[in-house]
Amino acid sequence: MTSEIDHIIEGCRKKEPKAQHMLYEYFSSRMYGVCLRYSNSSADAQDTLHEGFLKIFEKISQYGSRGSFEGWIRRIMVNTALEKFRGKYKTVDIQENLKEADSVINDELNENLAVQELLKMIDELSPQYKMVFNLFAIEGYSHKEISEMLKITEGTSKSNLSRARAILQEKVKIYYKESIRTVTAI
Numbered sequence: 001m002t003s004e005i006d007h008i009i010e011g012c013r014k015k016e017p018k019a020q021h022m023l024y025e026y027f028s029s030r031m032y033g034v035c036l037r038y039s040n041s042s043a044d045a046q047d048t049l050h051e052g053f054l055k056i057f058e059k060i061s062q063y064g065s066r067g068s069f070e071g072w073i074r075r076i077m078v079n080t081a082l083e084k085f086r087g088k089y090k091t092v093d094i095q096e097n098l099k100e101a102d103s104v105i106n107d108e109l110n111e112n113l114a115v116q117e118l119l120k121m122i123d124e125l126s127p128q129y130k131m132v133f134n135l136f137a138i139e140g141y142s143h144k145e146i147s148e149m150l151k152i153t154e155g156t157s158k159s160n161l162s163r164a165r166a167i168l169q170e171k172v173k174i175y176y177k178e179s180i181r182t183v184t185a186i
Contacts, residue, residue: 038081
């Protein structure tokens with residue numbers, strides 16, 4: 001498959017529509033998931049996906065075949081989503097005593113919580129908290145990197161992550177309480 005992707009990349013560098021279509025078909029579903037994580041709606045995610053692919057086609061000559069091509073595409077998608085985010089929202093700086101966030105969600109979250117339910121909880125966060133949480137917990141960026149990408153201070157990044165974690169922990173508690181009530185009512 002690698003040689004097929006290399007052939008498609010070469011065609012995209014030559015601006016061949018067929019190669020561009022093939023590249024889009026090959027990566028669009030995976031990249032849509034990335035875009036959806038940083039969007040407020042599926043329409044927003046579709047817009048980000050299309051903008052991201054336009055950038056990919058425009059900048060594909062800059063890909064130097066070092067590292068993963070999918071990683072290169074993913075980074076463009078995340079950066080496209082960040083640009084849209086910065087244009088729409090101003091981040092909130094919440095000053096409070098913070099502990100360093102060393103885990104995504106504390107021990108209250110276990111494997112019994114359905115992944116879909118957790119994703120729904122994350123999606124319900126405010127745009128600022130959702131963005132920082134996704135970048136830190138899912139994409140693995142450091143607070144320093146997040147602060148540079150979102151043009152906020154590291155303290156704001158840490159604060160937003162802390163608040164996001166607290167909100168998610170509360171949602172998990174409520175989820176478990178409702179689950180227990182449902183089981184005992186049966």
